[in-house]
Amino acid sequence: MTRMLLAVALAAAAVPSLAADGAALYAKACASCHGANGKGGSAPAVAGKSASFVTEVIDMHSPAMKLKKLSAPEVAAVAKHVAAMK
Numbered sequence: 001m002t003r004m005l006l007a008v009a010l011a012a013a014a015v016p017s018l019a020a021d022g023a024a025l026y027a028k029a030c031a032s033c034h035g036a037n038g039k040g041g042s043a044p045a046v047a048g049k050s051a052s053f054v055t056e057v058i059d060m061h062s063p064a065m066k067l068k069k070l071s072a073p074e075v076a077a078v079a080k081h082v083a084a085m086k
């Protein structure tokens with residue numbers, strides 16, 4: 001019984017890391033340059049840019065952003081988060 005409860009607890013704890021959290025990824029990988037709310041900082045404002053544009057930029061442009069080594073699902077989650085920012 002204890003073992004089963006432990007398995008359930010571990011499975012529950014693993015869920016958030018499976019679904020990429022765009023907001024958390026943005027805070028970790030982008031906010032230092034683009035600002036916590038995407039309004040810009042040392043880099044241009046990104047809030048509200050389309051997800052496809054953001055994906056393209058992360059994938060193909062700035063070396064600074066490429067360094068972050070985000071996986072495809074992580075890039076998609078960050079792009080979605082940026083597009084939803086106001």
Ligand code: HEC
Pocket residue numbers: 026029030031032033034042043044045046049053054057058061062063064065068070078079082
């Ligand atoms: C080390 C600083 C730095 C980090 C970290 C960074 N960026 Fe950037 N970003 C820049 C700079 C500088 C530019 C503008 C020059 C360029 O395109 O290289 C830029 C440009 C952009 C642009 C294009 C803006 C425009 O209108 O042309 C987007 C979109 C963008 N970044 C998104 C992101 C996202 C999303 C992340 C996190 C995954 C991120 N950036 C992380 C520095 C950074």
